[in-house]
Amino acid sequence: MDGIADEQEWPESISIDVLFESPGDFGGNTDLSGVFKVCYDIDAFYLFIDIIDDIAHNFDPGSAADPWLLDNAEIYFNLDTTGIFESGAYGDDGMEIRFCRGFNETHFTMVGPDKGPGFDDPSLEFLVVDSPGNWQVETKIPWKYILPAGSEAGDIISYLGVYMGFEIKISDSDGSDPDVSERDAILTWDADGGLEDMAFMDLRSLGILHLKNMQEEPIADAGEDQEVYEGDIVTLDGTSSYDYQDDPLNYAWLSFDDIEMSDTTLPAPTFTAPDVDEDTELLFGLIVNDGSDNSVMDTVIITVDNNQAPIADAGRDHGVQAGQLVILDGSDSSDPEEDTLQFEWTSLDGIVLSATDTVHPEFIAPDVDYVDSFRFSLVVSDGKLSSQPDTIVVTVLPNTINPVNTNTFGEFILSPNPAKSYITIDLGNRGISDLYTLKIRNIIGQLVMSLDLSERINRIDLDASIGNGYYIVTIENNGELLATKKLYVR
Numbered sequence: 001m002d003g004i005a006d007e008q009e010w011p012e013s014i015s016i017d018v019l020f021e022s023p024g025d026f027g028g029n030t031d032l033s034g035v036f037k038v039c040y041d042i043d044a045f046y047l048f049i050d051i052i053d054d055i056a057h058n059f060d061p062g063s064a065a066d067p068w069l070l071d072n073a074e075i076y077f078n079l080d081t082t083g084i085f086e087s088g089a090y091g092d093d094g095m096e097i098r099f100c101r102g103f104n105e106t107h108f109t110m111v112g113p114d115k116g117p118g119f120d121d122p123s124l125e126f127l128v129v130d131s132p133g134n135w136q137v138e139t140k141i142p143w144k145y146i147l148p149a150g151s152e153a154g155d156i157i158s159y160l161g162v163y164m165g166f167e168i169k170i171s172d173s174d175g176s177d178p179d180v181s182e183r184d185a186i187l188t189w190d191a192d193g194g195l196e197d198m199a200f201m202d203l204r205s206l207g208i209l210h211l212k213n214m215q216e217e218p219i220a221d222a223g224e225d226q227e228v229y230e231g232d233i234v235t236l237d238g239t240s241s242y243d244y245q246d247d248p249l250n251y252a253w254l255s256f257d258d259i260e261m262s263d264t265t266l267p268a269p270t271f272t273a274p275d276v277d278e279d280t281e282l283l284f285g286l287i288v289n290d291g292s293d294n295s296v297m298d299t300v301i302i303t304v305d306n307n308q309a310p311i312a313d314a315g316r317d318h319g320v321q322a323g324q325l326v327i328l329d330g331s332d333s334s335d336p337e338e339d340t341l342q343f344e345w346t347s348l349d350g351i352v353l354s355a356t357d358t359v360h361p362e363f364i365a366p367d368v369d370y371v372d373s374f375r376f377s378l379v380v381s382d383g384k385l386s387s388q389p390d391t392i393v394v395t396v397l398p399n400t401i402n403p404v405n406t407n408t409f410g411e412f413i414l415s416p417n418p419a420k421s422y423i424t425i426d427l428g429n430r431g432i433s434d435l436y437t438l439k440i441r442n443i444i445g446q447l448v449m450s451l452d453l454s455e456r457i458n459r460i461d462l463d464a465s466i467g468n469g470y471y472i473v474t475i476e477n478n479g480e481l482l483a484t485k486k487l488y489v490r
Contacts, residue, residue: 032172032185042156045146049073049137049168051101056130057173057182058102066181070173071101073137077146078165095146099137102130157244217293218243222286222300229305229385232273236300238286239267247290254297256283276306307382310335312390314345314378319395319443319470320365326394330359330378333390339382348375348391365396371472372396373444395443397470397486411483412475418488423473425458437476440466440487462489 034051051073059067068074077095126139143156146164172185223237238251253264259282261269282302288295313332320326330343345356351374353361374396377389413426425438438460440449448471449463471487 032170034168034170036168038166042154044143045077045141047075047137047139047141049170050134051136051170052134053101053172054133055174056101056135057175058130059100060178063178065179067100068098069171069181069183070175071135072098072171073101074098074169074171076165076167076169078167079147079159079162097139097141099126099128099139101128101135103128218247218249218288218290218295220286220288220295220298222284222298225301225303227303227305228273229307229309230273230275233270234273234302235268235270236261236284236286236302237268238288241267241286241288241295241298243288243290245290250289250291252287252289254285254287256285259284273302273304276304278306280304280306305384307339307384308336309385310339310341310380310382310387312378312380312387314376314390314392317393317395317444319397321397321470322365322367322399324365326363326365328353328361328363328376328378328392328394330380333378333380333387335380335382337382341380341382344379344381346377346379346389348377349373351376365394368396368398370398371443393444395445397443412485414473414485414487417485418490419462420490422459422461423487425453425460425475427453427456427458427475435477436482439474439476441472441474443470443472 032051032053034049036047036049038048039046053071057070059065059070059072075097124139124141124145126137129136129138144151147155147159169186171183173182174184175182219242221238221240221242223240226234228234236253238253241249241251243249249267251265251267253261253266253269255261255271259271259274261271263269280303282304283299284302285297285299287297311334313330313334315329315332328345330345333341333343335341343357343359345353345358345361347353347363351363351366353363353376355361372395374394375391376394377391379389380387412428413424415424415426417423427436436453438449438451438453438458439447441447448466451460453475466489468490469488471489473485473487474481475483
């Protein structure tokens, strides 16, 4: 607001200069004339008044004068809620606002039940400019103060097609005493031939505005800004776009960064967040069309965080003896950005850990009657992204391993045990007419050595791949497990 009716600021305004002196014996001078412009949109009613008045009689807040009998401008609104052009300027559907010349602060008043926004309401914007020989009023009045009491922003849509009486009244005082209240002349705009109705009870005594074509274009809403991560499937959201006439909408999305979307004509298309070297903002625009009119483009910013997910490392699979203290180790987990990691362990087979949110949780290997395995999963997070789970298997060996099948084979002798580089297998008094196969497995069940036994007593050199630790030695016949022993290599 600058007190000038620039064409750029008022492109579709109505300029009216038909002002005449109202009935009444004021006997004023002829130095009073004026012109005003009005326009409106979905949000507010806009008014510009330019008053030519050579003699200024401004109100002094320290004086005893009535400001409304000095130089001032009054605007009346009378909404036709009855349909018969009679509803009363001071009823629930009427409102009056006044401005005093020479004041640009708390200089106005509003009349009408529950209508007054108060002097400090920022939603009612105004400017009064006083110059030698003339003064201007420029104001933006939200519709909620013009519509019936209790109305809110946007309710004007319910009044499309309704007529509204609108009047401008300019009062002039040419006196020089700041303490004297005097009105010398009044000019009003009347578009109905001078119907005398100073109480404004009949809309036809005012200029009449037909509230139509308030908003023909639909409104695009590209949704809220989002923060996502590389590789995320991102969904744009234009579903809050709307049309005041409830016409079906067509959607047109645009990427300003050459991002490929699933379908630019959908209300909610998707795309995959690209890899970025640093946090990057992607700009998308949305235009909707109701079949005849395009909306103004609305934009949304999608920020891609270049943070990458950390990598969980639950340690190597290994075996332990029943009753042994086991310490899991997630210390080799890592984060590409070297962020501090949070740990979350999960026992998948019922083992109770000392803690689930530490790097090194512990447990006591349970007593088992046979070789058994227990799984543990680790997920790490950098506070934004979580890793894929990594799983470790801990195999628990029983303190005593019994033969699996003694019905036809019985025991065999394994020595030395512990062993270093070789072992001897003694099959006892049984012959070797049957084919016996020796198999050695590690504690997680992987086969590390296999050979057929050709003698009753067999010396076997251990493969170099067999390192220190526990192993399971089995005797099999044509795939049938006959006997089992535990071997420790050191």
